[in-house]
Amino acid sequence: MARDDGRLPRRDEPWVFRTYSGHTSARASNELYRGNLAKGQTGLSVAFDLPTQTGYDADHPLARGEVGKVGVPIAHIEDMEALFEGIPLDRMNTSMTINATAAWLLALYVAAAERQGVAHGALSGTTQNDIIKEYLSRGTYVFPPEPSLRLITDMVAYTVDEIPKWNPINVCSYHLQEAGATPVQEIAYAMATAIAVLDAVRTRPDVPADVMPRVFGRISFFLNAGIRFVEEVCKARAMTALWDEIGRTRYEVADERERRFRYGVQVNSLGLTEAQPENNVIRIVLEALGVTLSRDARCRALQLPAWNEALGLPRPFDQQWSLRIQQVLAYETDLLEYDDLFAGSRVVEARSAELLAEARTELEKVLAMGGAVAAVENAYMKQRLVESHTRRLRAIESGEITVVGVNAWTESEASELAVGECSILRVDEAAEREQVERLRAFRSRRSGAEVGAALRALGDTVRSGANVMPVSIRCAKAGVTTGEWADALRAVYGEYRAPTGVVARGAEMLTEATDKVRARVKALSAKLGRPLKILVGKPGLDGHSNGAEQIAVRARDVGMEVVYEGIRLTPEEIVTSARDEGVHVIGLSILSGSHGVLVADVLQGLAERGLAIPVVVGGIIPEEDARALREAGVRRIYTPKDFDLTRIMDEIVDVVAEAHAVR
Amino acid sequence: MAEALNLVDDARPARRAEALALLDALEREAGGAGAWRIGVTGAPGVGKSTLLDGLVRALRARGRTVGVIAVDPSSRRTGGALLGDRIRVRSAARDPGVFFRSMAARERLGGLAEATRAGVVVMGGAYDVVLVETVGVGQSESDVADLADTLAFVTQPGAGDLLQFMKAGVLELPDVFVVNKADQGPLAERTARELEAGLGLGERSAEAPGAPRVVLVSARDGKGIDALLAALEAHFASLAEGGLRAERRRRGRDRFVEETLALRYGSYGLASVGGSPALADRLAGEPGASGFALVERLGREIEEALRK
Numbered sequence: 001m002a003r004d005d006g007r008l009p010r011r012d013e014p015w016v017f018r019t020y021s022g023h024t025s026a027r028a029s030n031e032l033y034r035g036n037l038a039k040g041q042t043g044l045s046v047a048f049d050l051p052t053q054t055g056y057d058a059d060h061p062l063a064r065g066e067v068g069k070v071g072v073p074i075a076h077i078e079d080m081e082a083l084f085e086g087i088p089l090d091r092m093n094t095s096m097t098i099n100a101t102a103a104w105l106l107a108l109y110v111a112a113a114e115r116q117g118v119a120h121g122a123l124s125g126t127t128q129n130d131i132i133k134e135y136l137s138r139g140t141y142v143f144p145p146e147p148s149l150r151l152i153t154d155m156v157a158y159t160v161d162e163i164p165k166w167n168p169i170n171v172c173s174y175h176l177q178e179a180g181a182t183p184v185q186e187i188a189y190a191m192a193t194a195i196a197v198l199d200a201v202r203t204r205p206d207v208p209a210d211v212m213p214r215v216f217g218r219i220s221f222f223l224n225a226g227i228r229f230v231e232e233v234c235k236a237r238a239m240t241a242l243w244d245e246i247g248r249t250r251y252e253v254a255d256e257r258e259r260r261f262r263y264g265v266q267v268n269s270l271g272l273t274e275a276q277p278e279n280n281v282i283r284i285v286l287e288a289l290g291v292t293l294s295r296d297a298r299c300r301a302l303q304l305p306a307w308n309e310a311l312g313l314p315r316p317f318d319q320q321w322s323l324r325i326q327q328v329l330a331y332e333t334d335l336l337e338y339d340d341l342f343a344g345s346r347v348v349e350a351r352s353a354e355l356l357a358e359a360r361t362e363l364e365k366v367l368a369m370g371g372a373v374a375a376v377e378n379a380y381m382k383q384r385l386v387e388s389h390t391r392r393l394r395a396i397e398s399g400e401i402t403v404v405g406v407n408a409w410t411e412s413e414a415s416e417l418a419v420g421e422c423s424i425l426r427v428d429e430a431a432e433r434e435q436v437e438r439l440r441a442f443r444s445r446r447s448g449a450e451v452g453a454a455l456r457a458l459g460d461t462v463r464s465g466a467n468v469m470p471v472s473i474r475c476a477k478a479g480v481t482t483g484e485w486a487d488a489l490r491a492v493y494g495e496y497r498a499p500t501g502v503v504a505r506g507a508e509m510l511t512e513a514t515d516k517v518r519a520r521v522k523a524l525s526a527k528l529g530r531p532l533k534i535l536v537g538k539p540g541l542d543g544h545s546n547g548a549e550q551i552a553v554r555a556r557d558v559g560m561e562v563v564y565e566g567i568r569l570t571p572e573e574i575v576t577s578a579r580d581e582g583v584h585v586i587g588l589s590i591l592s593g594s595h596g597v598l599v600a601d602v603l604q605g606l607a608e609r610g611l612a613i614p615v616v617v618g619g620i621i622p623e624e625d626a627r628a629l630r631e632a633g634v635r636r637i638y639t640p641k642d643f644d645l646t647r648i649m650d651e652i653v654d655v656v657a658e659a660h661a662v663r
Numbered sequence: 664m665a666e667a668l669n670l671v672d673d674a675r676p677a678r679r680a681e682a683l684a685l686l687d688a689l690e691r692e693a694g695g696a697g698a699w700r701i702g703v704t705g706a707p708g709v710g711k712s713t714l715l716d717g718l719v720r721a722l723r724a725r726g727r728t729v730g731v732i733a734v735d736p737s738s739r740r741t742g743g744a745l746l747g748d749r750i751r752v753r754s755a756a757r758d759p760g761v762f763f764r765s766m767a768a769r770e771r772l773g774g775l776a777e778a779t780r781a782g783v784v785v786m787g788g789a790y791d792v793v794l795v796e797t798v799g800v801g802q803s804e805s806d807v808a809d810l811a812d813t814l815a816f817v818t819q820p821g822a823g824d825l826l827q828f829m830k831a832g833v834l835e836l837p838d839v840f841v842v843n844k845a846d847q848g849p850l851a852e853r854t855a856r857e858l859e860a861g862l863g864l865g866e867r868s869a870e871a872p873g874a875p876r877v878v879l880v881s882a883r884d885g886k887g888i889d890a891l892l893a894a895l896e897a898h899f900a901s902l903a904e905g906g907l908r909a910e911r912r913r914r915g916r917d918r919f920v921e922e923t924l925a926l927r928y929g930s931y932g933l934a935s936v937g938g939s940p941a942l943a944d945r946l947a948g949e950p951g952a953s954g955f956a957l958v959e960r961l962g963r964e965i966e967e968a969l970r971k
Contacts (some may be wrong), residue, residue, distance in 0.1 A: 016817055144883070196678065223742045326770070353849060377707075377883075378708065394700065494885075497750055497751060497753070500747055500750065508738060508740060508741055510740065510741070514741075518741055518742075518743075522742070526674075529672075529673035529674050530669070530672045530673055530674060530778075531676040531679055531767065531769070532743070552745060553745070555743065556738065556741065556743035556744060556745045557738075557741055557743060558741065558743065559738075559741045559742040560743050560744045561737075561743065561744065561746060561765075561767045562745050562746060562748045563746045563747075563749060563765050564745060564749075564750070565749055565750060566747075566750040569756075572756075573756035573757065574756075576756040577749065577755065577763075578755045579665045580664070580665050580755070580756070580763055581665075581749075581763075581764060581765055582665050582668055582669040582764070
């Protein structure tokens, strides 16, 4: 208890320090983790590569170019063992950013722990496991909503007794903010997601009513912290209040401790800029304050991005710098010596109350239409997010929102930090080949009979509707691979494509600038003989579709006919689509760093079929790569610093005019 | 195929002549036969593109090649259009037996562009079945009815009661009614019954061959797709039996010609060649000519008449 003057008798323990990391291979990531722990990091946050997240082995055609890029490839139990070699799992708090294949990665974790001699009851950590936000923002879903929810509740029902210190789901408002959500939308949609899970758990016959309060107590959240840090303080406070309210009223959770709003944070990446990237350090610090200042609504774990995220993959040095921010804040400042700083604050309490009231209304609206799953399937939430994101981008373009170094004070000394090839980390191009070799060696080593039997049992279990966790752990021990496990589930559940939220009837952008480009589009269309048609799509496994969606919407607003193809396409499919649709230009978006291979494949496919369709590319593309892509024939390249979408459209008109030799 | 579709969509005069020759040849060749043209209409959000995906798969499973034209509305203010149906039909770029082209409705407000009819004719020359999907509101529904041998109307549970269906006039044109999202249970059943009741009340007798049917489908779960295809096939068979297909196509052609001319030259222009009755006589006298050739020929006559 705090004293009357608000001083604490004992300094608070700091939150858990983490860094979202992993790349190349299990071995390379293990080395990175051990280095980070030695520097004072107190928890681990595992980033998996996209094939692992979407359930493909490294030698699957869709995995091409993606292996080890945005995270570590984990295909089987030996990969998982290598990842945690020398890290005692009974003393580690591990957060895993894994969703569609979460049950499988938890099974591998449990099996690897067992080989370390650690009983699964001793494990603590988190599986992200929030499929709703995958449909809305992040895009690494695999199965349709119903079976996906089923998998989540399997994990909830399993862990509540078997791994009681595990957070089976981390409900994410984080990615909603990245997708453009306002604070109200963040609160409401995250709560709606938690309610969808809890309601589904409640109807399971294997979860007795008296276990529900404990289930409620295991639901944790994953928040974003943006640069408007006063509002972020209020958002966390509003969520704390609303969660408590939901626990009391909807689920009748009596114990106040079970109703505590527990959350981890990754601070905002959306607002990090490629221009004058050194400014990002200041942004990260301020954003960290938003989720640590208020003791009553303080995060339990914090991950800070690296200052150069918008440029490419951060180096160990960049990650260390972010960790040091946390350590200075927790250990050098006096923040942890005081009770809540804002209790009684007129400003904070008023804004918190306002957010709470508006979020309640929006939550009721989603619940009235059938809850989070219904609001995914009817695209309600996605459309609201795309609208908010569009509004935000327009506000940046118009200067209504100031972004230092981007739309204001853009003149700058040459950056002493962001120079040259060595300022970001590059994944060794051999990583994919080596992972495939290891995978094939593993497959030939394991017992085919055991694997076959385990997979048959998995298929039977999935069809029967029984809990998949025990049989998945059996599969993990038998040597089943990530792709095999996911294929067994795909065979029963099928695959899913979420609504895009890119609606034909969305609000249009009509400004002087768009009018001008629209006139050019019209004139060029007349010369082409038919309206300018563009294909917008995302090759590879990267599911972050927000950028591609914004491009598609703006292309429509300047009068183009836009074929929006969505995510997870092979280069071959893109080439076929471009030909069949008769488009004049192709726009590709790739954020996973696999642009090298994927764009080359698209260009080659076009050349092989004799199609002279120009290609423009957007993504997180370092200058060296951009040069190589231009040399390979890409007409224009856009990176996060190109925030003016209308100008991009203007250039696309140039590209089409040049390529089709009409002016 | 892609090149041919680009050609018939090309408005430049030099290419236009070439396109018309191709279209005229294809349409005359097909006559009342050739590919089976299926229209799929319905309000936004009823799950048409997911249903389309199911139909494409069912047709492919029966060994038939499929061409798909998916039409989305164009913005009235910007002329731009977002064409997003390709996402749902995963076989579009994976299966050589499927050809998918997205199209914008363009200046034909609420209806189908001339390019849509041209696309159907071109695809009909190469694929066993041509599916045309469009938002079914007002004009576009009757446009697609003029194009299709078989027209399916898609709705969802709770979309309306009998009176609303009657007021919307949706009961008159379709050959098959699909209540999608049947996984929603009793509400879907009730909507299906409302539709059946409405059909029984109308002039279209439920006992007549080719009488409209109502099918419950859950496109998301792939349930009811086979029954839907059976209903579509039953309608198509009834057309073939009575030699009704050629007649239906001719009627569709006639309406296309009249409406296209009216759109281009207005009622004043039409009156200059004798108005609707005279036009109907002219068309009746040319049963074998293609709609495209007729539009060109009559268009020139109207222009001449207007010049005098």
